[in-house]
Amino acid sequence: MPKQLYLNHAQLNAEINRCLNCKNQPCMKACPAGCNPHDFIQYAKNNDFDKAVKAITQANPMGQTCGLVCPDKFCMKACTRANIDFSINIPKVQATILEKYRCNNKKTNITYNNKKVAVIGAGPAGMAAAEKLANNGFRVAVFEASDKIGGALNMIPNNRLPFDVIEKDWKFIAQNELISLHLNAFVANPEHLLQKGFCAVIVASGEPNCIDLGIEGEEYSISYLDYLKSPDSYLSSGNIAIVGGGAVATDCAVTARQNGAENVEMFIRRRICDMRITEEERKSLIENNIDLTTMTKIKKISKTNGKLVLYTCKTHFVNGKLEEIEGTTIQRPNFDMLIKAIGSSAPKCNDSENIFYAGDCKHGGSTVVEAVASGKDVAQKVIESF
Template structure:
């Protein structure tokens, strides 16, 4: 029996996808902030990729200075509100909280962070303004977390900034690829509007940069170019039957879900292939859309999954089942998905080996491939002198994020191969300073 009924209205959709980290009220925030020990060597700060002064903003909330708390957060991380909700705080700041050593619930840092930032976003209390114009122009390709964060920092340094975005909305995977129970589109877009209103960068939507002439025009018109292009579509498995109807990529599935809400159709029995955090999201979302049976199938054992443990626990809590040590061999069916042919596996000396004669078919009517995203190597090959590593990631200086083509800088998933929103935001600020250092020396 399914844990959730298929949602038939926007109201039912929001009930099925209720926020994991709901907004705190003033009383909750006051109580939670009073629990902080304000550690001198705060391990929570060290665990935050953007280095937010967490004890400082919690103290500011506790003394009623919510605007000051928001400033402390945003000065370190331009995605302060989004990261309060979508960050894996359980393994970052909250995972480092000293209360864990005493078997006491850690401070709800993420919810406190969103509490403070939501207040300034909704009240339009502006905390920043552009720096004095310095006469230089920088163009950014991609309006995701990396591109937006870089734009904010560059505007603060006085640069004129234009962003070209292929899609119709900003924020990359924060809008298109994060599970709706982590953050709503409305919240993401409100923060984007808030940032753009303060910093005044320009964004051209539905404007993909995809040819050498496109890039040449940018190279001639701008002093530096920032690549915030992220990753591409879900990797193909190259399995027989992969083209069958109802065999979809997880990234594409989640993007459609974020766009269409309750109007998206999900199978009665769904098999999700993969063991990462995206697989957990796709499985949990399928269950919340009313799938009667959801199976996570992974080629290694449960303990070898790349997903955070709390993400797997979340999926299990909505009825998702695990099927481990199985590798897909074929998507079976006649035009439409009818099941997955698996072969059982064993891990020997770290290598996955198929066990001969152990094939079986698991029936289903939908397959979601959560098998990672492809690198955008064909596009990157259009940039002269741009070096990629063996995995298709952009090679860049570790301190400035300048690529092997000196006019180009990068950060985020195109550089790190796929990490968190907070990593993209942190790296992009450093890249903006790298651009500033490069152009100031010319």
């Protein structure tokens, strides 16, 4: 069954009417981007959807995207309603309000302050930084290496985050005429942009490198980056192995299964309870019949007659540290593809004069809302410096 992205009218009313109108607004305090669900829910209750939309978008220019993909560890975890029954599905309420009630108007009343800033990367951190700077009078040029906006958001499967939602958030941001977007514009060196007259450069280039397994036979594996960028160009049947137990590995597993793989098995070094995934992601693993092989490490990959053989061993905790159990290596034959999804990395980045870093390239793999918060923070630094 297709995933229901938004609430219908009755569901929206039911959700917002469960809000307890808490005085101390824990939901707002838990949002990295400083969005205030208490306020937008109260506006929605009063049928003032213009104000509800403003309350969301002023704090979070990527509000609809975050509404669809925010994990439950922020506002939902803080929601007081959970003490009675269960948390309000705040992200879904947010996404629904924007989907139904947002209308964009060109922002024409902002005066250009004669200062230009370059932003490298049109992912959530770069987009949020651009929006904040342009709203404060800076002319902002966003340089994006690829041919589309969104960065890592484009790897989130379409059934969780359709591309048109990313576009809707970008259209809202780009209402400000001080922003220009340059696609297919790889920037090799941020210093060059300073020499071209930009007073500051914000680098929001994400984490472009998939972490390797570091084992014999690595060449038979596919990185999650390559796979999720275009799953349709890979095998859509057979037995697929996924290495990793996080949210990205989960996306790979579910995508492979929905694309037609007969069996999808995740190899995870730790326990099920150590998997850093949301309840919804857990549910999707079960609904898609994904096998989980936990406390297991892949030590080597080989290929025989076109099929992959995985050499696995069991792991256990010794004084809190994960170690291999000697003598437990076995061969697991008959795999058609192996996708590695054990994390990503970026080259080290430290701020230097008038060059500032934001988002995942600075803080490591995070979430969209944290990347937005980081972009806003860095934009604020630039605003205060010039």
